[in-house]
Amino acid sequence: MIMDKRNQLRQLESEIESDKSLPLQESNLVFGEGNIDARVMFIGEAPGSTEDLQRRPFVGRGGQLLNKILTEIGWKREDVYITNIVKRRPPDNRDPLPEEIIVYQPYLTKQIEIINPKIIATLGRFAMNYFIPTAKISRDQGKIFRVGRRLMMPIYHPAAALRATNVMKDFKASFSKLIKAVAKADELLSKQ
Ligand code: URA
8 A cells, every 4th residue: 555645754754763873863853844745845954952952943043034934925834844954953053964964865865755846945055065066055046956856946044144134135035036936847847
């Protein structure tokens, strides 16, 4: 019998939970949440302290900005799916290490396959470079790329937008571009 998406996600979450070979075991698993049929999947880098406490992605200051901008463009947080490349918090909010990113990769790959979004919107440099190693955030944010069967749009990390006004401007502008990309996704994906 083919399992439905919700059960597939539940099973994946418990696989990650029971994989004790994964690094960062001292923090909680932050699996991801949202609409399991979302056309847009947001992917950040790794949970921070608030996310670790609540076991939910993007619920700290950056998450509040994300919620605010989603509301401004007429979407709801519950309409999209949100997760991270690394599913547990690195200590002291340090950047995730390459070896941490690699070992969580098979799980993220499965999670993307199950959700099956048309567009992956990466938040920040690490998530962008996970899909396109040669991309540069200042040059490529807000652009649409094709990654396999999906579109991908790099967006600045909300924490970076909170630190600099010019980044905030681009961060907000990329969400308007994202709406257009969603509307055109099928057409863009049907080309070649
Ligand atoms: N930053 C991230 O990249 N992910 C989160 O879930 C929270 C903050």
